[in-house]
Amino acid sequence: MTHPRHDLFEDVAVRLDSVSLRYDTSEDILSDIDLVLKPGSFSFLTGASGAGKTSLLKLLYLALKPSRGEVSLFGRPTSNLTRDQLSALRRRVGVVFQEFRLLEHLSAYENVALPLRVLGRRESDYRADVEELLAWVGLGQRLHAKPPTLSGGEQQRVAIARAVVTQPDILIADEPTGNVDPEMGTRLMRLFLELNKRRQTTVIIATHDLGLVRQVEAPVYRLTNRLLVQDVEFGGQAARRRTDPGLGG
């Protein structure tokens, strides 16, 4: 399997420069935000419900344009890219949506394989990989189940498998443990850590579950009053010890 990791010039996976976001309404939801995520880093994004976590992640996975400022992925500013160039960048980003967004008429297997179909891969070429991945998230026996027949936790794991099946360079997960019990939450968190370690995938996880955050030594960014701050309590020293010295942002 070809696996183009970050090329030499991509010393930054994600970069936000003075980014602000407002919806059609009057007020900024996010204001003047700077953020740098290094390749292979693992970070949390926290904040109260409604603080703008999902909105910030949407900017990162190129679902929204910022009202002001610049979003760069892999060192490339995205504001002036063509639609096809944006598609190419999106292919390097895996997303676990807060509400899963599984396609109900497709089986668990087909949902996970969806990004591969988008890439034009042949079913015979990826079948084994997808089955292995589903086994890895504990769904080896539920390949042909449709999402409505799966439990919340099972759906979540299908969504996670779909997000990582293309071995993306960046994994963005929006409250990926929101619908599962603490035990499953811990298991899923281990899964993200493993991806991060094994493939050097840049991981950012939005969550308001501080218990979960405390399990991992990683930088924690917190949204509060439209601003993004890095939490000293959970980040800093701990994060630097866990991953390579260049980290920390």
Added chain:
Amino acid sequence: MSRVKETPLLPVEDVREAALFFVVGALCFLAALAALSAKSTYGAAKSWTAEVQGELTVSLPAADRRGADDAAKIIRQIDGVRDVRVFSKDEIDALLEPNFGNRGLPDSLPLPQLVAVKADPAAPDMGPTIARKLTEAGIASAVDEHADWAGDVRRVLAIARMTAMIAVALLVSTAVAVIAFATHAALLARRDIVDVLHLAGARDRFIAGLFERRFWVLGLRAGSVGALMALGAAAIMIFTVQAHGGRSGLLPELSLDFFDLVILVITPVIAGFAARLAARITVIRALKGVM
């Protein structure tokens, strides 16, 4: 082979698609019929024109049978005249039968003698020439060039043809508009799927392709059904006309020829392409609205 059983990314929507199928099928039926009639008026005009070119009827109001033979002799000598024939009494009776019934005409009724002339269609001014020669010979005559009447018929048929072609154009654009609406509705209904594909890095043309394929197949199928129904309707029309003696004054060319079949075969293809194009444009436009 494993690809065959892949579930389509767009789920089948039976109710909506059945309604659309009906509408597109009906439009194709009407369009095929309109195209067939446009074509048959064209054929009719052509065959009429060919038939009557160079045909003239000379009526001699004051002549008896012998006067008619004299006139025929004079006409025969004119350059470009190919055939001259004096109508018999029976033929004249037959011509007047629609007006006077089939019991023959009273002998006391003064009737003109009629001379049928066939001339080279390319010969110029045949009518005036005949009239002049007869006048010079002291024979009163009225010359009727059939092509003059054909001109009227041709004009009427040309208008009918234009009307039929405009109908075809309108029906095709209606089909395109209907499919564009349907695509829009399908897009809204499948917003979730489109979003997921988009965020997975699917290009616009990949997403458009899903809708294009769906509506291409629908257009082909609905168009085939419409064309088959048009074929059936045309067949019934032809059968009815032929069963009643085939004397359908204005419908001289009533039969299905090769080009009619071509029309029927391309109807579904045009429907398919129109559907595809409408779907593509609608989807690409809608996607331009998202990042």
